[in-house]
Amino acid sequence: MIKPQLTHVGIYVKDMDKMLAFYSEVFGLTVTDAGRPPDFHLDIAFLSANPGEHHQVVLVGGREEGANANVAQQISFMVATLDEVREMRDRIVAAGMEVRRVVTHGNAWSVYFSDPEDNTLEIYAHTPWYIPQPAAIPFDLDLSNQEIMAQTEELCRAKDGFAMAGARRETMRRMMDT
Numbered sequence: 778m779i780k781p782q783l784t785h786v787g788i789y790v791k792d793m794d795k796m797l798a799f800y801s802e803v804f805g806l807t808v809t810d811a812g813r814p815p816d817f818h819l820d821i822a823f824l825s826a827n828p829g830e831h832h833q834v835v836l837v838g839g840r841e842e843g844a845n846a847n848v849a850q851q852i853s854f855m856v857a858t859l860d861e862v863r864e865m866r867d868r869i870v871a872a873g874m875e876v877r878r879v880v881t882h883g884n885a886w887s888v889y890f891s892d893p894e895d896n897t898l899e900i901y902a903h904t905p906w907y908i909p910q911p912a913a914i915p916f917d918l919d920l921s922n923q924e925i926m927a928q929t930e931e932l933c934r935a936k937d938g939f940a941m942a943g944a945r946r947e948t949m950r951r952m953m954d955t
Contacts (some may be wrong), residue, residue: 785833786852789840791894793820796836799893800824801918804854806834854898859922862886865900879918879946883908883933884942886925904929908944909938
């Protein structure tokens with residue numbers, strides 16, 4: 778069975794320049810192409826952090842100024858380590874954005890905030906553990922990595938359904954028949 782993989786998300790924006798600055802300066806994404814296609818009436822910008830993917834984020838002009846509804850519940854970006862979650866949190870704060878939540882989901886450490894047009898974003902890194910979802914337990918990102926790891930492992934091991942992340946991936950492979 779063919780299983781398409783999610784590779785990018787498109788966001789309608791009000792202020793293209795402001796949004797391009799945010800995603801390039803704070804997230805370090807590169808504009809790979811931009812313009813107005815001949816068969817489409819709105820400006821489009823393609824951004825990526827992966828040389829193997831032409832675009833991971835697509836910004837499309839035309840979101841009406843008075844529009845207050847967001848079409849995405851959240852847009853999530855994964856980083857490799859807890860240190861990188863902390864570094865991104867610091868970049869977000871330096872850019873004048875407010876961090877709304879810092880939680881562990883057991884299987885991830887996450888920071889939630891909004892971009893300049895109020896789209897909910899998440900920065901996260903995987904943990905070595907799994908607990909059934911949904912789960913969201915606040916934690917202090919200013920503690921040392923060792924303290925955060927110990928606290929997260931303790932709370933995960935106390936939950937019914939706890940597993941090591943590798944074992945959970947094997948269970949998911951069997952569930953997905955891959």
